[in-house]
Amino acid sequence: MFFRTLGVAATQLTLMWRERRLLWLALSVLLLAGASVATSAARLSGQTEERRAVAEEEALLWDSQGVIDPHDAAHVGRAVPAPVRPLAAFDPGLSDFVGTSVFIEGHAQNPARHRPIEGGAALSRFGGFSAAWTLQIVAPLLIILAGFAAMSGEVARTRLRQELAAGASASVLVGGRLVALATAAGLLVIVMIGVSLPAILLQGVSEAELVGLAAIGGAYALYLLVFCAVTVAASALFASARTALVVLLGFWAVSTLLVPRVAPAVTETLAPTPSAPEFRAAVTEEAENGVDGHDPADERLNALRDELLARHQVSDVEDLPVNFRGVSLEFAEENSTATYNRHFEQLYAVYHRQEVLQRAFASISPAVALQPWSRAFAGTDFGAHLTYLRGVEDYRYRLVQTLNQEVAANKPPPGERYHLADIATITRDVVYAPRTVSLSEVAGAQAPNLAILLVWTVLAISLAAASAPRLGRRS
Amino acid sequence: MSSFAIAGCEVRRLLRDRALPALLILLLGLSAYAAWNGADWVQEREAAIGLIKAADQAWLTGDGRHFVAQSYPSVILPITQPVLAPTAMAPLSVGQADAYPFTAETFPLGDYTYLFRRVWADIGSPTVRAAGRFDLAFVVVFLLPLVILATTYDLWSGERERGVAAMVLSQPVAVGPVIAVKALARGLVVLLPSTAVILAVAAWAGAREPIGLMALALSVLAYGGFWLAIAVIISLVARRSTEAAIAAGAVWLLVVVMTPSLSLAAVDLAAPAPSEMRFATDLKARTTEMTERQRLYREANPTPVRVPAPRIPDRLRDVYADRVALDRELAPMIAAHQQARDARRHLLDTMRFFLPSVAVQDALDRIAGSDADRALAFESQARTAQLELRLMFKSYLDRDALVTLAEYDNMPGFQFRESGGAFQAGVLADLAALVVATLLILVAARALRGQAVVL
Numbered sequence: 026m027f028f029r030t031l032g033v034a035a036t037q038l039t040l041m042w043r044e045r046r047l048l049w050l051a052l053s054v055l056l057l058a059g060a061s062v063a064t065s066a067a068r069l070s071g072q073t074e075e076r077r078a079v080a081e082e083e084a085l086l087w088d089s090q091g092v093i094d095p096h097d098a099a100h101v102g103r104a105v106p107a108p109v110r111p112l113a114a115f116d117p118g119l120s121d122f123v124g125t126s127v128f129i130e131g132h133a134q135n136p137a138r139h140r141p142i143e144g145g146a147a148l149s150r151f152g153g154f155s156a157a158w159t160l161q162i163v164a165p166l167l168i169i170l171a172g173f174a175a176m177s178g179e180v181a182r183t184r185l186r187q188e189l190a191a192g193a194s195a196s197v198l199v200g201g202r203l204v205a206l207a208t209a210a211g212l213l214v215i216v217m218i219g220v221s222l223p224a225i226l227l228q229g230v231s232e233a234e235l236v237g238l239a240a241i242g243g244a245y246a247l248y249l250l251v252f253c254a255v256t257v258a259a260s261a262l263f264a265s266a267r268t269a270l271v272v273l274l275g276f277w278a279v280s281t282l283l284v285p286r287v288a289p290a291v292t293e294t295l296a297p298t299p300s301a302p303e304f305r306a307a308v309t310e311e312a313e314n315g316v317d318g319h320d321p322a323d324e325r326l327n328a329l330r331d332e333l334l335a336r337h338q339v340s341d342v343e344d345l346p347v348n349f350r351g352v353s354l355e356f357a358e359e360n361s362t363a364t365y366n367r368h369f370e371q372l373y374a375v376y377h378r379q380e381v382l383q384r385a386f387a388s389i390s391p392a393v394a395l396q397p398w399s400r401a402f403a404g405t406d407f408g409a410h411l412t413y414l415r416g417v418e419d420y421r422y423r424l425v426q427t428l429n430q431e432v433a434a435n436k437p438p439p440g441e442r443y444h445l446a447d448i449a450t451i452t453r454d455v456v457y458a459p460r461t462v463s464l465s466e467v468a469g470a471q472a473p474n475l476a477i478l479l480v481w482t483v484l485a486i487s488l489a490a491a492s493a494p495r496l497g498r499r500s
Numbered sequence: 501m502s503s504f505a506i507a508g509c510e511v512r513r514l515l516r517d518r519a520l521p522a523l524l525i526l527l528l529g530l531s532a533y534a535a536w537n538g539a540d541w542v543q544e545r546e547a548a549i550g551l552i553k554a555a556d557q558a559w560l561t562g563d564g565r566h567f568v569a570q571s572y573p574s575v576i577l578p579i580t581q582p583v584l585a586p587t588a589m590a591p592l593s594v595g596q597a598d599a600y601p602f603t604a605e606t607f608p609l610g611d612y613t614y615l616f617r618r619v620w621a622d623i624g625s626p627t628v629r630a631a632g633r634f635d636l637a638f639v640v641v642f643l644l645p646l647v648i649l650a651t652t653y654d655l656w657s658g659e660r661e662r663g664v665a666a667m668v669l670s671q672p673v674a675v676g677p678v679i680a681v682k683a684l685a686r687g688l689v690v691l692l693p694s695t696a697v698i699l700a701v702a703a704w705a706g707a708r709e710p711i712g713l714m715a716l717a718l719s720v721l722a723y724g725g726f727w728l729a730i731a732v733i734i735s736l737v738a739r740r741s742t743e744a745a746i747a748a749g750a751v752w753l754l755v756v757v758m759t760p761s762l763s764l765a766a767v768d769l770a771a772p773a774p775s776e777m778r779f780a781t782d783l784k785a786r787t788t789e790m791t792e793r794q795r796l797y798r799e800a801n802p803t804p805v806r807v808p809a810p811r812i813p814d815r816l817r818d819v820y821a822d823r824v825a826l827d828r829e830l831a832p833m834i835a836a837h838q839q840a841r842d843a844r845r846h847l848l849d850t851m852r853f854f855l856p857s858v859a860v861q862d863a864l865d866r867i868a869g870s871d872a873d874r875a876l877a878f879e880s881q882a883r884t885a886q887l888e889l890r891l892m893f894k895s896y897l898d899r900d901a902l903v904t905l906a907e908y909d910n911m912p913g914f915q916f917r918e919s920g921g922a923f924q925a926g927v928l929a930d931l932a933a934l935v936v937a938t939l940l941i942l943v944a945a946r947a948l949r950g951q952a953v954v955l
Contacts, residue, residue, distance in 0.1 A: 057762065064769055079781045086785055104784075106777060122626040126777045136620055139776040142629070143599050144841060146848035146872045147862035148767070148855070150595070150632060151760030158761075166753065170746060178742075267742050274749055278646065282757075289627060290537055290634035298628070300548035301620040302603070306555070376625045383627070407626055 029193065033201020034208065037175065041209060047171050051213065054167065058159040059220035065114040065155065066224035073228070076106035079126070088449035095428040096354060098448045099131030105417045107137065108459055110404035111228040112237060115221045116157035118405025127414065129421035131358065131428070134365040137414065156221050157399050160214065160245045161392055162281045165252040168210055169273045172256035175202045176496065178266030185496070195261075195493040203257045203489050210249035218242045233464050237402035240468070244402075247478045248395045252277075254485035261492035284390035292382040296375050304372065311364045325360070326353055348444065351433025358429055362422050369414075376407060387477045394477035401467045408470060409462060416460040424455045503681045510685035514651065520689070523647050528697050531639050535705035538591030538635045542706065545590075545602065549583045552603050556580045568908045573812055575896040576903050581605050582885055582914035584878040587869030589712035589922065591705035593637035593861075595870030598622045598629065602875075604882040606914070608893035609823050612834050613783060615882055636702055637864040640720055641857050644694060645752055648727040651690045653748040655682055656735035676949045683732045691724040707868070715867045715922035722934040723860040729941040730755075736951045756857045763851050763858075771847050774840035783833065790829055794822045810900045817897055845872065853933045863930035867922050878916055885914050 042048065083103045090098055106126045113120050124137020142149065174181055176198070188198055218238065225238065256273055263269040299307070333345060333352065342349035380397065387394035400406035431451045435444040514520055560578050567576045584602040599622075604615045622629070632638065656679055659665040668678060698720055699713055707713070730751055738744035803814045849872075852858040865871040896903060920926070 061765060075775055075778055079777055082781050082785060086788060104781060119626040119630050122629045136623060141773065144773060145596060145599055146845055147865050148760060148764050148848045148851050148858050149599065150861055151858060152764045154761035154765050270742055270745055286631055286634050289631035293628045298624045300544055301623045302548040302551045304623055305620055306551050372623065376627065379625050380627060
């Protein structure tokens with residue numbers, strides 16, 4: 026039975042090979058996707074270079090502040106560019122929708138700025154062409170066009186009757202067509218990844234990123250297998266090629282275009298994100314009207330002062346062994362950071378809730394499960410961006426507190442208002458260490474999406490298998 | 501056979517088709533949800549603007565007024581945050597409204613970056629943003645063509661399959677007008693109710709401006725007409741309905757999804773957006789350098805102490821002079837950056853004339869007031885407001901006069917001046933592009949009309 030199935034598959038592949046229009050279409054799509062990967066890789070290389078230059082210039086500007094009041098340096102701040110992900114050439118994911126740098130300063134946590142999506146026009150709403158997009162949207166359509174008439178329609182039905190009369194079982198015929206279509210789809214994935222590989226390798230990818238690319242390829246193979254099985258099943262279930270095509274096109278449009286667009290809109294309604302002014306007002310209210318180094322009237326600050334005075338048994342802050350200005354700045358930074366962290370974590374929790382809610386839509390669209398998987402392993406999902414944001418925030422806090430501690434440890438010289446220090450020297454040991462998410466963490470977070478894809482695959486193959494007996498009866 | 505008879509027959513046949521009401525009900529459901537989404541977005545934007553205005557008011561009546569009342573030795577001006585409010589037709593399309601700031605912060609001595617420095621970007625979920633907004637514009641641009649194609653793709657191929665074409669061609673009638681009348685009849689039955697559905701849900705969502713609704717209707721009809729013309733040409737070329745369905749799907753994918761997406765990729769390649777990150781750092785470096793130079797100059801050449809001392813300290817005049825000098829120094833750098841941004845945007849804008857789906861998206865954005873041009877007009881007007889504030893600041897410095905409470909209370913706030921309207925030049929250009937595209941397809945269809953007689 027196995028070899029007979031392979032025999033049918035070989036015949037089907039020959040028939041598909043003869044259908045040159047489809048072959049040319051597939052090649053054109055591959056060419057476009059390959060060009061997209063190559064140009065994206067070139068763009069990403071440029072971005073890497075630019076961000077490196079920006080980081081160097083920011084470091085230079087920071088170090089050239091010279092001998093000043095350390096707290097002034099906290100207000101000068103510096104920008105920390107986001108890392109460029111090499112696999113973004115294959116799947117840009119959210120790269121265009123998240124900020125590319127964070128401006129860090131004292132007292133406040135700023136959101137990432139300079140989103141590539143900013144400053145566009147009406148055409149910008151049509152963006153997103155990439156190799157991943159091709160595999161998510163166009164490849165299923167090619168599979169449908171290649172397979173909808175495999176067993177439906179007058180010509181295919183006549184051939185099918187002849188095959189059944191010659192002693193072939195319906196299961197073998199369905200299985201053979203599925204294997205043929207899946208082989209073609211698998212080839213498409215392999216060629217697409219193969220075309221992308223040189224451009225990605227040229228950017229200097231790590232071993233983990235190559236494993237990520239393999240994980241992406243595997244998920245796309247599963248995804249396309251779903252479409253292969255559904256196409257074969259529809260072709261077997263509907264005698265009319267037209268009906269099979271209409272049903273399959275409907276499934277394609279709903280699962281690849283409509284649901285991935287509707288799902289986020291529904292989840293935004295169910296778990297609304299606050300507007301920027303609303304979020305900022307809430308944070309400002311808590312952070313700035315709470316303890317603030319610039320507001321000595323603050324009650325908590327008074328309590329801290331009183332506690333310090335009591336501990337050192339003095340009645341005036343001037344008599345304290347430390348510079349009270351620095352202590353208050355340090356205390357205020359700790360409090361404002363806690364407030365910002367709390368609010369930002371609430372915001373990220375909303376994003377996460379939206380992603381979980383979106384996952385429910387994967388029950389009617391495998392693309393909804395595939396997209397986050399692909400983005401996560403490409404390092405272009407929100408999880409990867411969040412890792413960058415948290416790394417930057419950790420750096421910001423250490424940097425600002427180092428400056429505040431310098432103020433606290435040094436009282437101004439007699440007759441001077443502030444203690445001055447060389448900023449480059451006192452912050453030399455505070456280094457920004459970008460964090461990365463390990464593959465196991467990504468795999469753990471994406472396990473539900475893989476499970477959904479596997480369920481889809483099993484269900485689709487079961488549907489194709491179930492269509493075989495029906496095909497035998499009807500033909 | 502008169503045209504009316506053909507049209508009547510076509511209309512009756514289509515009305516008997518059970519798929520049509522199902523499609524229209526589906527369109528109604530999706531449009532209603534999209535319009536509700538649009539209305540929800542408007543409500544959120546208005547709430548955000550309300551918060552900004554409340555914060556403004558608190559400053560104006562609180563700290564700001566308090567400083568003026570106690571004759572603080574400075575020029576205290578009513579600093580406000582200009583806002584770009586949604587228009588009456590805003591529920592129609594979110595467009596570019598998330599991609600540009602809708603508020604700014606003016607300050608007389610603020611530099612170029614100050615206007616939007618403290619304005620936070622849109623913090624909506626990037627996953628939601630990447631998927632794109634499900635608004636009425638999406639329904640019109642992406643889904644309406646599918647409804648039209650689903651009901652018209654077998655305009656002539658269906659007749660071929662049923663043998664009706666052979667019978668019609670045996671009559672003394674020209675095939676061209678027959679197909680044209682059939683297309684018009686189907687357009688009447690599909691496009692007019694679809695337009696009515698879209699207008700009704702737009703009005704239900706709050707987009708009730710009569711001129712705006714008229715422009716919306718024209719845009720939908722022009723775009724629908726374009727797709728009817730596509731259906732005509734497909735029916736001429738495709739022999740079988742299955743072929744016609746595949747062709748219709750392929751053309752939809754090409755016109756609505758692939759070509760715009762590839763065009764954007766081409767623009768990114770030909771005219772990449774100038775790096776905002778690089779610009780910000782370069783600007784900061786130049787500002788730091790200039791500020792240091794000014795500081796050293798002031799240290800070496802202190803402003804002579806005047807006797808009697810002016811009411812507003814000369815220190816403020818020095819700050820003002822330094823700020824003006826800095827802006828003058830930075831102007832070429834800013835102008836070069838803006839030129840690069842404008843060149844790219846101009847290219848993006850021009851591309852729409854060759855892409856019908858982008859033209860209608862642009863028209864809907866403009867009707868809704870969520871287009872890039874309106875956002876840029878806001879930026880420009882906010883910059884002008886900042887400049888006016890600075891000139892006002894200077895006049896008080898020159899006169900050495902403090903702002904009085906009466907002056908403070910009666911200073912005009914920022915008011916965005918709308919230019920154009922629902923039928924602004926951009927919308928008319930979009931409509932013209934759609935009409936030209938439709939006419940070109942009809943000319944091609946006329947050249948191919950001989951194909952219709954091949955059975």
